[in-house]
Amino acid sequence: MNALKIVALWVRPSTEEVLPEASARLEGILAAFEKVFPEYAGVLVFSQSPRPPRYIFVYVNQHCNGLLPPAGQFLQERLQQAFPGSEVRPYGKIWWG
Numbered sequence: 001m002n003a004l005k006i007v008a009l010w011v012r013p014s015t016e017e018v019l020p021e022a023s024a025r026l027e028g029i030l031a032a033f034e035k036v037f038p039e040y041a042g043v044l045v046f047s048q049s050p051r052p053p054r055y056i057f058v059y060v061n062q063h064c065n066g067l068l069p070p071a072g073q074f075l076q077e078r079l080q081q082a083f084p085g086s087e088v089r090p091y092g093k094i095w096w097g
Contacts, residue, residue, distance in 0.1 A: 003069035003073075004072060004093065004094060005065070005066035005069065005093045005096070006060075006067045006069075006071075006072030006075070006076070006090045006091070007059060007093070008058065008092070009057070009058045009059070009089070009090050010087075011056035011083050012053070012055055013085070013087075014078065017053065017086075018034060018052040018053045018056070019048070019086065023048070024056075025082055026058070027036060029079065030046070030058075032078065033071075036074060037067075037071045037074070043061050043063060045060075045061050046057070046058045046059075056083070058075065058079065058093055066092055066093060072083045072092065
């Protein structure tokens with residue numbers, strides 16, 4: 001499997017579950033991410049759908065063309081830890097570096 005240069009991560013709860021309001025949790029995850037990867041400061045944005053199941057999207061802004069594989073993997077792992085049992089699906093481009 002090739003590594004991805006991630007541009008978005010989608011968090012989907014397991015069947016019949018609804019994700020709780022996650023703004024505070026996501027802000028904490030992004031702050032921790034920026035401490036480890038300061039070169040990405042200010043490039044990540046998140047949103048959560050208002051209706052159940054309240055999907056979460058974390059994505060790079062227009063000033064960034066994607067997270068390199070170590071940064072993307074770190075963020076994906078933090079989201080999986082924060083929302084256990086949920087699917088965290090990365091979207092991006094194959095990284096050939």
